[in-house]
Amino acid sequence: MASFDLIGVGSPIMDLLARVPDEFLRSHVAGDKGGMVLVDADEMARIVSLLGEAPAHATGGSAANATFNATRLGLRTTFLGKLGHDDAAEVYRRTFEAAGVDGRRFKRGPHANARCLALVTPDAQRTMRTCLGAALTLAPEEVSAADFAGCRHAHIEGYLVFNRALADAVLTAARAAGCTTSLDLSSFEVVNASRDWLFTQFRRGIDIVFANEDEIRALFEDHTSPYDALTRRLAGFGVLAAVKVGKDGAWIGQGDQLHRVEPRRVERVVDTNGAGDSWAAGFLFAHLRGWPLPACGEVASLMGAATVSHLGPIIPDAHWPEVHSAALRLEPRRA
Secondary structure (H helix, E strand, C coil), rough: CCEEEEECCCCEEEEEEECCCCHHHHHHHHCCCCCCCEEEEHHHHHHHHHCCCEEEEEEECCHHHHHHHHHCCCCCCEEEEEEEHHHCCCHHHCCCCCCCCEEEEEEEECCCCCEEEEEEEECCEEEEEECCCCHHHHHHHHHHHHHHHHHHHEEHHHHHEEEEHHHHHHHHHHHCCCCHHHHEECHHHHHHHHHHHHHHHHHHHHCEEEEEEHHHHHHHCCCCCHHHHHHHHHHCCCCCCEEECCCEEEEEECCCCEEEEEECCCCCCCCCCCCCHHHHHHHHHHHHCCCHHHHHHHHHHHHHHHCCCCCCCCCCCCCHHHHHHHHCCCCCCCC
């Protein structure tokens, strides 16, 4: 029996969360609204200095968010990524271990911990600027099959693909250890920079691919086809395709199967930061427990909706028991 149901792989990032008007982005932040761009420490400090008040802090990172929430749902988890040697790194490690994530596979680097400034506009969309710090120093030669020993499934964030050699090393090691794999495309910038590599990896055997509406359209350079058709096209590579389409729900495709996931009603969308990660956590929790695809989609939708109702990527402790109970009630009855 495997020691862990899931190992997350990515950058352990401390999130800095700030609400800003659209004018702030137009005046002070280069690039497209809604995207993620890597910046250095000086650029991060410049943007933070222009905020009206100090940003809030929370543990973050795409695969890390998914791992954290999958742990809270009940999976046995661990995480592979590089922390820094500063106070932020210690807070990060303690927060994850307190939630139940096994922290022994964190690696350490000599630099400051990674940080992501998430700028949330009134429409609840987040624009991210990330300084990877120590996380950027994780090298391909530091990753081996031993890091994945005892793990059933490896969930990998697409941001790793910016370092193609590292992404190759992670997938090779995970497969060598016998893990099934999932890849969250993470951002349309990732897709635009790595389209051919992604297609090659799909053919080589990634088990599950998570995408949102921007990412799936960027992947196929198709801005007109309906999302069910794009989901079928992605599933045609032999992957389980999970395509999130915001307020319109999601599509799940595998082989000849295609399932529509109805959206959950949300009274007020506060912040979309981390919603896709929570969606993936819910899906993986149910999938790794052997639930049928429609039920996996229901848990995923519940988790995503709960996340957008609050600022930040983690569902607050005060609301978690209600969300957790609702997720467990979605388990299909056995015949």
